[in-house]
Amino acid sequence: MLKEGEIRIPSGCAISGIFSKSGKPLSGRSIIDSIATMHDRSNGLGGGFAGYGIYPQYKDAYAFHIFYDNTESRLQCEKFLDAHFDVINLSKIPTKKVASITNEPIIMRYFVNPLHNKLKESQLDEDEFTVQCVIKVNTTIDGAYVFSSGKNMGVFKAVGYPEDVGEFYRLDEYEGYCWTAHGRYPTNTPGWWGGAHPFAMLDYSIVHNGEISSYDANRRFVEMFGYKCTLLTDTEVITYIIDYLHRKQKLTLTEVAEVIAAPFWDTINSKSEEDKKRLTYLRNAFSSLLITGPFSILLGYDGGLMALNDRLKLRSMVVGEKDDMVYIASEECAIRVIEPNLDKLWSPKGGEPVIVTLEEGLR
Amino acid sequence: MKITANLMHFKELNEKVRNTPEKSVEIDNCIGQRYIASGLSNKDIIINGTPGNALGAYLNGANITVYGNAQDATGDTMNDGSITIHGSSGDATGYAMRGGKIFVRDNAGYRAGIHMKAYKEKIPKLVIGGAAGSFLGEYQAGGVIVVLGINNTTGKAPVGRFCGTGMHGGKIYIRSENEPENLPAQVAVRKAESEDMNEIEDLLKEYCDNFNYDPAKIINKTFYVLTPNTKNPYKRLYTNN
Numbered sequence: 016m017l018k019e020g021e022i023r024i025p026s027g028c029a030i031s032g033i034f035s036k037s038g039k040p041l042s043g044r045s046i047i048d049s050i051a052t053m054h055d056r057s058n059g060l061g062g063g064f065a066g067y068g069i070y071p072q073y074k075d076a077y078a079f080h081i082f083y084d085n086t087e088s089r090l091q092c093e094k095f096l097d098a099h100f101d102v103i104n105l106s107k108i109p110t111k112k113v114a115s116i117t118n119e120p121i122i123m124r125y126f127v128n129p130l131h132n133k134l135k136e137s138q139l140d141e142d143e144f145t146v147q148c149v150i151k152v153n154t155t156i157d158g159a160y161v162f163s164s165g166k167n168m169g170v171f172k173a174v175g176y177p178e179d180v181g182e183f184y185r186l187d188e189y190e191g192y193c194w195t196a197h198g199r200y201p202t203n204t205p206g207w208w209g210g211a212h213p214f215a216m217l218d219y220s221i222v223h224n225g226e227i228s229s230y231d232a233n234r235r236f237v238e239m240f241g242y243k244c245t246l247l248t249d250t251e252v253i254t255y256i257i258d259y260l261h262r263k264q265k266l267t268l269t270e271v272a273e274v275i276a277a278p279f280w281d282t283i284n285s286k287s288e289e290d291k292k293r294l295t296y297l298r299n300a301f302s303s304l305l306i307t308g309p310f311s312i313l314l315g316y317d318g319g320l321m322a323l324n325d326r327l328k329l330r331s332m333v334v335g336e337k338d339d340m341v342y343i344a345s346e347e348c349a350i351r352v353i354e355p356n357l358d359k360l361w362s363p364k365g366g367e368p369v370i371v372t373l374e375e376g377l378r
Numbered sequence: 379m380k381i382t383a384n385l386m387h388f389k390e391l392n393e394k395v396r397n398t399p400e401k402s403v404e405i406d407n408c409i410g411q412r413y414i415a416s417g418l419s420n421k422d423i424i425i426n427g428t429p430g431n432a433l434g435a436y437l438n439g440a441n442i443t444v445y446g447n448a449q450d451a452t453g454d455t456m457n458d459g460s461i462t463i464h465g466s467s468g469d470a471t472g473y474a475m476r477g478g479k480i481f482v483r484d485n486a487g488y489r490a491g492i493h494m495k496a497y498k499e500k501i502p503k504l505v506i507g508g509a510a511g512s513f514l515g516e517y518q519a520g521g522v523i524v525v526l527g528i529n530n531t532t533g534k535a536p537v538g539r540f541c542g543t544g545m546h547g548g549k550i551y552i553r554s555e556n557e558p559e560n561l562p563a564q565v566a567v568r569k570a571e572s573e574d575m576n577e578i579e580d581l582l583k584e585y586c587d588n589f590n591y592d593p594a595k596i597i598n599k600t601f602y603v604l605t606p607n608t609k610n611p612y613k614r615l616y617t618n619n
Contacts, residue, residue: 052410055388282539285560328488328512331450331469346449347468348410348428352385360447362468362487364538365512 028212028224029056029177029198030332031344032313033353034320038068038377039339043186046194049342049349051178053198056224056345059115061199061211062180063172065220065315066191070167076103076126077145077217080163080170081152082208083121088158095156099148100127108171113183116175120208124169142217142262147241149216154243160209165218166317172197172211180211192373193320195313197222210246214254218317221257223250224345225310225330236303249310256304257314268314268321272368274301276326313343319372328365335360341371382406388413388430395423405429410449415440419459431468434461437478450487453480456502462588469511475502475521479581483589484508488538489516494548496520505585512538515604519547524578526553526585526596534559535602541565542604550604551578557602570601 031049035041046064070078079096083089096102104126110119129144137144149161163170168191171184177198181187197212213220227233227249234244234252240263242255253275260266260274274297278286283294298305309329314321322343324332335342335350335357342350347360363369379400383391388411395403395414401421405414408427415423416432419439426445433449434442437456447465454473462481469487472480477500488511491504502521510525514537527536535558542550542565551570552558561567579597586593 052385055412281560328469331487333468346410346430347447348430348449351428352409362511365488 028200029053029345029349030196030222030224030311030313031349032193032195032222032315032320032322032342034193034341034343034371035339036341036371036374037339038192038373040068040190041192041194043181043184043189043191043194045353046196047178047181047186049344049353050181050196050198052349052352053344053346054176054178056200057176057198058200059176060174060201061172061197062175062177063170063197063199063211063213063222064177064181064184064186065163065168065170065195065213065215065222066186066189067168067193067218067315067317068191069169069189070126073103073126074167076128077164077166078169079123079125079127079149079161080108081123081125082160082162083123084158086121088156089121089123092152092156092159095148095152096125096127099130099133099144100125101130102127109185109188110183111185113175113179115179116173116183119173119183146216146258150241150243153245162209163215163220165215165220168218168220168315168317170213170215170220172213173208174211192377193315195220195222195315195320197224210248212250213315214248214250216254216258217262218315219254219257219261220315221250221254221312223253223310223312225249225312225325226308227252227306227310228308229306232303233306253306253310253312256306260301260304261316268319268370269368270297272321272323272366273297274304275306276323276366276368277305278326278366311345318377319370321371322363322369324363324365324367326366331362333360333362334369339374343369380404380406383408383411383427385409386411392416395421408446415442434459437461439478448482453478453504456480457500464589466508471506472502472504472523475504476500477502479503479584480505481585481588482506482508485510486514487511489513491518491521491523491550492516494518494521494523496548503581505581507585507589507591509536510538510541512540513543514538514541515545515548515550516540516542517544517546518542518550521548522551522578522581523548524551524553524581524585528591528596530554542606545604546606548605549574549577552602552604553596553599554602555600558604561604564607565604566607567602567604570603574603575601 108122173180237255311330311332336359404424410430412430417436421440431450435454437459439458442461444463448467450468451470460479466484471486471490474493485508486506505524530536535554
């Protein structure tokens with residue numbers, strides 16, 4: 016059987032996100048209930064969640080979630096971690112038996128800080144150092160896969176239906192201000208845990224419903240900057256594009272959206288001179304990062320959430336608001352099931368990002 | 379018959395609806411169940427809540443009333459009957475309709491009326507009370523689409539971009555003081571004349587009746603009519619951006 020990375024796997028999917036602008040701690044229960052209503056958009060071959068604000072006790076350390084195929088890969092990876100990081104805490108990620116979830120790898124969590132001397136020696140900043148270490152583990156240590164590496168956030172994913180994955184990871188025992196979820200519907204998959212969504216790098220996490228036709232052009236471009244697309248799934252490349260544009264190139268998220276879901280040239284031509292200039296610059300400078308084909312994505316990051324559809328809007332997405340809460344999902348029912356009485360409900364237009372952030376002073 | 383849907387799976391819900399000998403069915407607290415009433419004839423179905431995708435797909439004469447919003451692909455390939463939505467509907471409303479009527483009180487998402495078609499006396503009709511998203515009537519081959527723009531304050535026609543892309547049959551009516559902008563070259567636009575309005579008078583009255591609007595206020599306004607421009611047939615969009 017070919018593993019992910021050896022075979023390309025297109026997928027369908029459902030996504031959902033919940034965000035408290037006032038930073039209210041939300042248990043993982045409601046995101047499980049939300050994604051569960053879209054059960055039939057998944058086929059049991061991948062489900063996952065990202066939670067933000069869930070590790071306040073270690074909020075300044077990078078939280079690594081790692082899958083290991085066996086103890087040997089674990090030993091090898093831990094040796095690498097010890098050589099590069101100060102490991103403040105390590106533990107198995109608590110799980111519970113769920114009948115439909117089988118063949119679990121070893122699933123570990125580490126709270127780490129880069130070692131001072133190593134960091135200095137590398138001449139990199141903390142984030143870049145950490146990114147390079149994550150890529151190193153994922154590409155060189157056989158059987159080890161870091162699937163979450165941000166601060167005060169975590170990704171939880173598995174092969175299974177998302178609601179079962181949420182039970183498996185006991186998400187109702189975590190509390191965070193933001194949650195995203197994904198139910199996967201790959202048409203042909205070997206079903207590897209690492210291939211489930213979200214895909215994350217540092218605090219960026221992506222859940223994605225769609226099928227990118229620009230995958231190879233996008234991949235070739237980001238691989239020039241040290242990223243390695245090891246999984247050949249389109250969502251992985253989106254995660255790296257966001258990391259590259261937002262963290263490294265320091266584009267705003269609106270500009271990121273203007274690159275990956277760039278307006279058509281005739282739309283650009285109808286804009287004001289100032290907008291025209293900016294949009295033309297972005298399309299020219301990052302033409303290889305235009306993402307074509309259908310997508311709806313949720314990007315979680317430290318303190319915020321962005322939703323974006325492809326510019327032709329070939330996937331559905333609705334946004335609901337109630338007091339300080341924002342809900343975004345592939346289907347309205349996934350919002351109504353957890354909040355029947357909304358103040359507002361709308362569908363964003365194709366290529367128009369919806370960006371939600373914590374109220375000032377909460378980060 | 380009354381069914382409280384809650385989290386019931388769509389298969390169970392749809393079997394109940396299909397198998398009851400009763401003509402009237404009311405579904406309470408509907409949460410995203412798909413394919414409700416698909417292929418049904420001779421039933422009156424009321425839905426409270428949020429019905430799932432493909433509501434009334436292949437509908438064959440039944441009448442559906444929704445108190446709430448509908449999701450995507452409402453009335454996919456429906457043949458006859460009616461769907462009345464007291465709220466908005468999602469993307470691809472009336473997808474490939476071949477007969478019957480859909481009334482949406484408020485807005486519709488992207489690609490409403492995509493691939494609508496008509497044959498002899500089978501003329502599907504889709505009325506959207508508010509605004510429609512982009513790609514309204516994409517590849518439309520027949521039938522009638524009406525967008526009323528009620529409460530439209532944008533100063534622009536209540537349709538998005540790429541309206542009528544690939545249109546090669548049927549008619550789109552847009553109630554607006556302003557001519558729709560940026561229409562594709564294969565669409566011809568003109569102000570509606572009295573013969574045009576006669577064709578949709580009964581349809582508009584039915585819309586007003588469903589949602590308690592005063593027909594005089596709705597009908598006596600400027601409407602634009604979009605039809606395929608036979609002098610300038612459709613060329614490809616998706617490959618050239």
